[in-house]
Amino acid sequence: MTNxxxxxxxxxxxxxxxxLRNIALVDEVEVVALADDFPExxxxxxxxxxxxxxxDSAEALLARDDLDAVVIATPNHTHVNVVPPAVEAGLHILCxxxxxxxxxxxxxxxxLGNASEKVFWVGMEYRYIPAVARLIAEVDAGTPGPLRMLSIREHRRSFLPKVRDWNRFNRNSGGTLVEKCCHHFDLMRRIVGREPVRIYASGAQDVNHLDERYHGETPDILDNAYVIVDFEGG
Incomplete structure (x- = not known):
């Protein structure tokens, strides 16, 4: 195969x-190696x-000489250790x-990403959902007139089970507003087209996961929250 x-x-x-399912839809792409320390x-x-x-390790995969790009889909708190050697290996990265x-x-x-000569991308794909992409295009075109306020709301089920229950604790996931709502903050910045200057937030854990225990600890995941973001220019 070439190219x-x-x-x-x-x-x-x-x-x-x-x-992997998405990569399989793309032509002229081959997955040559997988790494995970959980055999199943x-x-x-x-x-x-x-x-x-x-x-069975990221290190073993990154030691290969037949890779052009790597997808990093490890638990959130591990990215800070997994990404740097991938950058050093000279690979295109989707984190x-x-x-x-x-x-x-x-x-x-x-x-590190800015200093790399390769593609360094974070998986903020919500902006490419067809309905969202249409909304962005209409706002960019000025169809609704001057944008005064943007509201995004999500109602969702509790967090899905993950290997070793890593996502049950804020120290591993970053918390609900980081783990899940980073998509929404990305959309706000893209749609508004300016940078945030002030943030107000409040949240609580009132229902979800309170009856669970992991190594004697109760999960600390927020199940309700609101965030108000003020952007440049009001």
Missing amino acids: VLRYGLIGAGMMGREH SLERAAKYAPGAATH EKPLATTLDDARTLRD
Whole structure:
């Protein structure tokens, strides 16, 4: 094969498998390697990438010399450790959202991405949903007139189960407003076309996951919250 983009996948859980299904829809692309330290996830993912080599660590995958790009779909709090060696390996990178769980880590990874000569992309795909893309196009064209306020609301089920229950705690996920609502903040910035200057927020955990225990700990995930974002220019 010629002109084939050769992918590796780090993190073979639910989102990793979703990426494999999407990559399979693209021409001139080959998944050559998968990595995960949870054998069951690796086994499931291998079904979507026949012939791909499997590794039990990101380090082993990144040591390969036959990759052009890598998808990073590991738990949120691990990105700060997984992304830098992928950048150093000279690969194009698609990192699942959120980029990081703290501002300091996000800034560190942002700077690495900006300094890289390769594509560095975070998976904020909501802006490409057809209905949302149409909304963005209409706002950009001025169809609704001057934009004075933008409201986004989501009602959703509680967090899905994940390997080793990592997403039950804010220290791993970044919290509900980071793990899930980063999509909405991305849309706000894209639709408004300006940067935020002030944020007000409040939230609570009143129902979800309060009856669960993991190694003696109760999950601390917010199940309700509101955020008001003031943008440049009012």
